[in-house]
Amino acid sequence: MSTNPTRRRSGGSEARRASRAEGQAPQPPYITRNIPYYEVLDDDGLSIIENNADTILEEIGIDFRDDPEALQIWRDAGADVQGERVRMPRGMCRKLIQDNAPREFTQHARNPARSVRIGGANTVFVPAYGCPFVHDIDRGRRYGTIEDFRNFVKLAYLSPSIHHSGGTICEPVDLPVNKRHLDMIYSHMKYSDKCFMGSVTHPERAQDTIEMARILFGDNWIDPDTGKPRTCVINLINANSPMTFDDTMLGAAKVYARANQACIVTPFILAGAMSPVTVAGTAAQTLAEALAGMAFVQLVNPGAPVVFGSFASSMSMQSGAPTFGTPEPALVLYVMANLARRLGVPFRSGGSFTASKVPDAQAASESANTLLPTTLGGVNFALHTAGWLEGGLAMGYEKFIMDADQAGMMQTLLKGVDLSENGQAMDAIREVGPGKHFLGCNHTQLNFKTAFYLSPICDNNSFEQWDADGRLDMAQRANARWKKLLADYQPPELDPAIDAALLAYIEQRKASMPDSNV
């Protein structure tokens, strides 16, 4: 069923070389979990949610706006279409997805050692997406530029626990709206060799993404076994909740699906405004919307890779402001991850959310309260893992460094408990015995280098040492680290002919249209 059925773990030696060049321990291109999923509902509870989603699809329906082709596709498939309202018979969407969509798939990177496997027991940590502002503690908050964008591509490239280059990391507002996608895509291709995300703000921009990927991948674009394009781009298709898809998103989804590129179909929900104020209500609505979107992709091109997305925040019912890192969205995440596994598709949710404007304790606790559920619940594609501040309005330099460190901790957590003889360590306990210490024993000598996760930015020193070091807090240490990483950055090699072809494509495309801010 999968278009990329083989698990690719090759290219390990290349990855190791790349890591050594950065002075880092070798890191896997993504994580395969060795700990169980955390699940909050039993089968009966999950069945209630699934039944309610089917009721929403059958009785209430989903609007597909300003896209007559989409309505015709649904009509042809046997759905009940009244105006722009589409009602699907119970089970129709589920069957379309389960009969056609891959359970997991590989997104190919230009460096094969960086390709990621999306779905199953795998976790891919991805930078934040879509922020108009950037923030650092030196300059404060300001609009993002293409220089900021490049900086974050470089930081993601240099972060062993961030497996992906992401997409619209920050909006480069110094470039025209109708052309900036070209510069963003090029930055991902030029300054990183990790996988990246495509433009979704217009079908033409989606097509540009595909054309540039075709240039970048060259002979590797087509899979000789299937004759179809390899999946080299993954794309964020948000529902306009409640229960609506608009023509922009549908247009991009059609372009990508027809080219066998991956679509993440994500109901984007501030619960209380775009869904009911309850976990179970938000879950049923999210499932209904995601089912409709993923089924639509399968109608456009059966077998095209899709990811079940869920973005759900709570809100302050006093002010209407979205709130993050609260318990209710964590419960939604656990439920949705479980529903995605039952459906049999990869799952995207979570990340490191916060409403804080600065990389302070609020930012850290809200992010941890999102990233740990992301990890334990079984998110496959963890968009927004690094950088997110201010409810997604700002991409933070220090926050990126802090979040990447946390993602490193999650990598270690996902490895689980080593129950080998060495892991059981009974020889060490026998050697040391009551009242002695383990620091010098043979087992400790053999294992100390890899024994515990050690953060590059947390301060574990004595108060006196910390005082002598200038009493820096976490944000200040993260500030020093991102500057050092950028100063030491070395780009991955890119074939000059491919680089020239990409630049020529961009030049030709930019020349073909006037600057515009829509």
Added chain:
Amino acid sequence: MSTNPTRRRSGGSEARRASRAEGQAPQPPYITRNIPYYEVLDDDGLSIIENNADTILEEIGIDFRDDPEALQIWRDAGADVQGERVRMPRGMCRKLIQDNAPREFTQHARNPARSVRIGGANTVFVPAYGCPFVHDIDRGRRYGTIEDFRNFVKLAYLSPSIHHSGGTICEPVDLPVNKRHLDMIYSHMKYSDKCFMGSVTHPERAQDTIEMARILFGDNWIDPDTGKPRTCVINLINANSPMTFDDTMLGAAKVYARANQACIVTPFILAGAMSPVTVAGTAAQTLAEALAGMAFVQLVNPGAPVVFGSFASSMSMQSGAPTFGTPEPALVLYVMANLARRLGVPFRSGGSFTASKVPDAQAASESANTLLPTTLGGVNFALHTAGWLEGGLAMGYEKFIMDADQAGMMQTLLKGVDLSENGQAMDAIREVGPGKHFLGCNHTQLNFKTAFYLSPICDNNSFEQWDADGRLDMAQRANARWKKLLADYQPPELDPAIDAALLAYIEQRKASMPDSNV
């Protein structure tokens, strides 16, 4: 088997009155979970750890130091005693515990509405313990005083998500070592009506704790059904890891156990120094030490309540400094909680650990990485939930406020998913329909007051509002909150005759001994 078999949920109206007096919503005295446990090992994995613990007890043994009575107790019970080394036949400790110790028990508060049920599906959040220093962002770090101690008792009393007054919250170093326990115990009794912990630094101080509790509880000290003292004090008995108990802890344990007061037997382990550098090795050693300690308590007084404790940190193998909030101790916690459930005793671990010296992002993320496993893993008695800074060396005022807020979030998380008709909210989805918003719908109107956890210190406002409010970070908002709470504090009522009797006891005891700093 339990000496306090009845679940006490009475006194609700008193709790509601107390809460209203504080201007807070009524809160339960402790939390009963409605979400599953997170478990990282299966039965086979857990059996390996249990088998290794039995091997440690049988082959290596545990030292009981400078306490001939303890050795005689073990000898009489059939253990192999050589010098101070005690070796227990496989299964002996487990059987002593399972045949005698209560699976769960009630710790009684002087206000019955504040009594807590320890064990089973219940979680009790408790302040940090044992810090020589205190910290706030105005005055920085300094030695603790009895005034600081009283302040933290008051803050815990005023925090609806902190269920317990704790014990040695901070060391009042302005008082002589041999007398300060009297002032600490009195502070818990006078300034709070929540449960508290007793002194363990000398058997005489344990006895003082019991005498004062007897005065405080008066006619309620003896349970008329059993003729035995009610369990009114809980106490922290640490193992001197690896595989050693010393006479101070054994002396306090004997005093408390004989009076039917609860002992938390906790191997205190910096893994790599006091145990092997691996999760499975640390788990087996912790289990062995805890089994020995809990079995000893059952030999002293069969049926006395015990709690299985586990404290495990990782360390920097470069500097030897303990590290907190890392993934390995979280894995140890999940394993130990599971082992405690299999044994059938209440479990203590976790809290809100950090190595940070200040209430910054490091403090918040490390604490969240401890408190969420504490919650998901199923800790019953969560010592160190609020205030801990600097590896436990400092008790932080702002940190306390931040942690109490996080504990509030955990309370909501533990409630799980509401699958009632109202929770499913299908009427809301039908009423609103595609493309509309839920803010004004009937279901939202009915539920908005309790819909989402809302932090009193997180800032969810717009950047502009936050800017207008003075650009405060989390620590600054927490600073304002603890000052306001202390300024508004009103003590719970205490019978003047009891108060006078307590003060008379303290006066008499202080007069009986010279000041000493040991």
